[in-house]
Amino acid sequence: MNKTAEYVIIGGGVIGCSIAYNLAKKGAKNIVLIEKKYLTSGATGRCGAGVRMQFGTETNCLLAKKSIEMFENLEEELGYQGSIEFKQGGYLLLAYTEKMVEQFHKNLGVQHKLGIPSSWVTPEEAKEIVPHLNIQGLLGATFCGKDGHCNPFKTTDAYAKAAERLGVEIMTYTEVIKLLARDGRITGVETDKGTIEAPVVVLCAGSYSRDLAATLGIDLPLTPERHQILVTEPVEMMQGPMVMSFYHGLYCQQVPHGSFVMGLGDPNEPKEYNYNGTWQFLHEMAAKVTFLLPPLANLRVVRQWAGLYDLTPDRQQILGSIPGFEGLHLAAGFSGHGFMIAPMTGKLMAEHILGEETSLPISMFDFSRFARGELYVEPSVV
Amino acid sequence: MCDDKNKDLTILCRCEDITLEEIREYINQGVTDLEQLKRLLRVGMGPCQGRTCTPLLVNEIAKATGRPVKDIPLTVFRQPTTAVKLGVLAGGINHE
Numbered sequence A: 001m002n003k004t005a006e007y008v009i010i011g012g013g014v015i016g017c018s019i020a021y022n023l024a025k026k027g028a029k030n031i032v033l034i035e036k037k038y039l040t041s042g043a044t045g046r047c048g049a050g051v052r053m054q055f056g057t058e059t060n061c062l063l064a065k066k067s068i069e070m071f072e073n074l075e076e077e078l079g080y081q082g083s084i085e086f087k088q089g090g091y092l093l094l095a096y097t098e099k100m101v102e103q104f105h106k107n108l109g110v111q112h113k114l115g116i117p118s119s120w121v122t123p124e125e126a127k128e129i130v131p132h133l134n135i136q137g138l139l140g141a142t143f144c145g146k147d148g149h150c151n152p153f154k155t156t157d158a159y160a161k162a163a164e165r166l167g168v169e170i171m172t173y174t175e176v177i178k179l180l181a182r183d184g185r186i187t188g189v190e191t192d193k194g195t196i197e198a199p200v201v202v203l204c205a206g207s208y209s210r211d212l213a214a215t216l217g218i219d220l221p222l223t224p225e226r227h228q229i230l231v232t233e234p235v236e237m238m239q240g241p242m243v244m245s246f247y248h249g250l251y252c253q254q255v256p257h258g259s260f261v262m263g264l265g266d267p268n269e270p271k272e273y274n275y276n277g278t279w280q281f282l283h284e285m286a287a288k289v290t291f292l293l294p295p296l297a298n299l300r301v302v303r304q305w306a307g308l309y310d311l312t313p314d315r316q317q318i319l320g321s322i323p324g325f326e327g328l329h330l331a332a333g334f335s336g337h338g339f340m341i342a343p344m345t346g347k348l349m350a351e352h353i354l355g356e357e358t359s360l361p362i363s364m365f366d367f368s369r370f371a372r373g374e375l376y377v378e379p380s381v382v
Numbered sequence B: 001m002c003d004d005k006n007k008d009l010t011i012l013c014r015c016e017d018i019t020l021e022e023i024r025e026y027i028n029q030g031v032t033d034l035e036q037l038k039r040l041l042r043v044g045m046g047p048c049q050g051r052t053c054t055p056l057l058v059n060e061i062a063k064a065t066g067r068p069v070k071d072i073p074l075t076v077f078r079q080p081t082t083a084v085k086l087g088v089l090a091g092g093i094n095h096e
């Protein structure tokens, strides 16, 4: 199968599909998206799929705010037959230390400047929002009712189907083995099914972007980090918001289907491509969540799995071109918050790839910031 | 769905209440990958994790694609093998 394309997109997660759709919508032709397994087989299909505007840096707040506005109309925009199951039940972020209280107030300052409807709530008010919340030790929280959750499979499917209708070719079960370049220009990709020549290649393969970039000698500062997660049996709706505690490293949300989805970060995770589940996680997750949300003790866990965060040194995505290789673009390093900003990221990347002025600045996310030592740290990530 | 008297509907995934007709609709659209059917329809995502529906689904896919049953890749079976209460798991940590 040797062939040519104008644009090759590597990775069939929500980011790749969103970029493919946005490029095609802008009139770009001859786009091929390559996915080594099935769509959503990477982080996207394994994520908690929480969507929030409550960030600590202005750009992430804006990316998320615009994305949430887009999620609100996504089914229509993409002409999707099904539902992407978008639920805006809010996010309740819990503060347990003075330092967190201080950081949250700083974050609120940033958020309010941008018109994000978040607010500080006392422990008692938090309990009104989530009546089964144990407020022992809680100093307060921030809440934003516009935050929420969305089905990651359906969202990606919606983007993929809309992209296909606009002429994008999606090749699943096809693995990119290496990137091809000549004289400082990208020339295509070699896959396990043959070569595809293309003047533009967009790398959005999650943590694996690092290995692919390495085939051209490019050193991407991406480290895979396992994050574990579980789902319970579905029950009657009883919890509106996502409850998130940076102190406990956990998040817990009841999805529209009725199941609770919850996960836990472990700072001691080895940085490797391992996504097996462990019993230790089940115990630790259960202990922490039943302390925070006691009635959940009665819920049965039906499944547990894990996925990889693609972490960067400042826990911020890398967006834009890769210097030295004309035609090569990167959207990776989402450090655990890539799903919620996918709608806007896809749009910005399409604008950038087509050489247009981007609707929001993306230069702070450029690859060269690490070499310059200008890290752009996001304080609000689990 | 089951009260639709004009149609002879068959429940294939009992946990998630998915009918054979819904599954055939997806297969007819070209979704013949068990992984994708699971994610788009929730078949096999319920408490039984596909113990009942997976063999039936595999047969449907084999029939539609003409591939032998043994060549249809299965989805990953995830722990715990039976549904366990969070409270029980939480208790476990203190007794270890």
Ligand SMILES: Cc1cc2nc3c(=O)[nH]c(=O)nc-3n(C[C@H](O)[C@H](O)[C@H](O)COP(=O)(O)OP(=O)(O)OC[C@H]3O[C@@H](n4cnc5c(N)ncnc54)[C@H](O)[C@@H]3O)c2cc1C
Binding pocket: A010, A011, A012, A013, A014, A015, A016, A034, A035, A036, A037, A038, A039, A040, A041, A042, A043, A044, A045, A046, A047, A048, A049, A050, A051, A174, A175, A176, A177, A204, A205, A206, A207, A208, A209, A212, A227, A228, A229, A263, A306, A307, A308, A309, A331, A332, A334, A335, A336, A337, A338, A339, A340, A341
């Ligand atoms: C447990 C967990 C919980 C999370 N919770 C949230 C949350 O609540 N909210 C949020 O916004 N984000 C969350 N995230 C992060 C989010 O999942 C990711 O940031 C987002 O899905 C990234 O999408 P992506 O398209 O960049 O990557 P991916 O979905 O990983 O897609 C990359 C794709 O590239 C493919 N690929 C890799 N190598 C190759 C190759 N050589 N050739 C072809 N294809 C290849 C992979 O198979 C994969 O499908 C979570 C992540 C995890 C793991």
